[in-house]
Amino acid sequence: MREKLIIVFSGIAAILLARNLGAMFLSLGDEAQQGAIYRIIFFHVPAAWTSFLGFFTALVASVLFLKNKNFRNDALAVAATEVGLAFCAVNLVTGMFWGRIIWGIWWTWDWRLTSMLICFILYGGYLILRRAVEEPTQRATLAAIFSIFAFADVPIVFFSIKWWRTQHPQPVLWGGGSIDPAMRSVLYWNFLAVLLIGVVLLLVRLRQEEVQREIDALRREAHAI
């Protein structure tokens, strides 16, 4: 069932990406003030949403693990964190290319950028923490507590542009910014494509975690013999 889902979602994501890239370059013209570079938004924003969804999934799975000690939840938490971290990196890097052209600088210690970088470091730390603890139950418990703590940064990233004066543009959706309806439509469609890629990566990583648990069980059996 999972294999079929991976294939179906990959196929839909590929078709959507081809359609969206066509729309980005053939249907939509350059933005009046920013020129061609504004197209970065079509990957920058969906990457941020996908990473937040990944971190939220990790939060829910971590809370569930602490509640019922089911290792499936721990597997989901680590898979969602890894995928979220990859998209967090995409968000940060694409933003840097946009900033170099629009602001003339690669980086500024602005609230939004800094809180997103802290988010990246926190969840990177989560993965390092998992490698540092050998015993599976202790590892999963510590990682779950850390994941809940790390998620506190996500709302700060999200609301930073509302709470403080920042150089980062206001949100083009549900905020002070505005966007052309044709561009908004491509943004939504590309969010769907990026989200599907995220789901495929999550399913693949989840399967690996399950096989790893099977290996751990076989190792214990081998030691017992």
Place this chain on the structure above:
Amino acid sequence: MDSRNFTFMFYGFLAAWLILVAYVVSLVSRERKIKRELDSLKSMLEEQGRK
């Protein structure tokens, strides 16, 4: 400015895809390692079971 603008957009897209491709490559190599480990453990246990 315009050609530089387009070039940076291209590099931005390229960087985004390179990050995702690097992650996919890491997943594939991990998958191979896990399968090798699983197969060797299973065959070891089967051998021990026969003894």
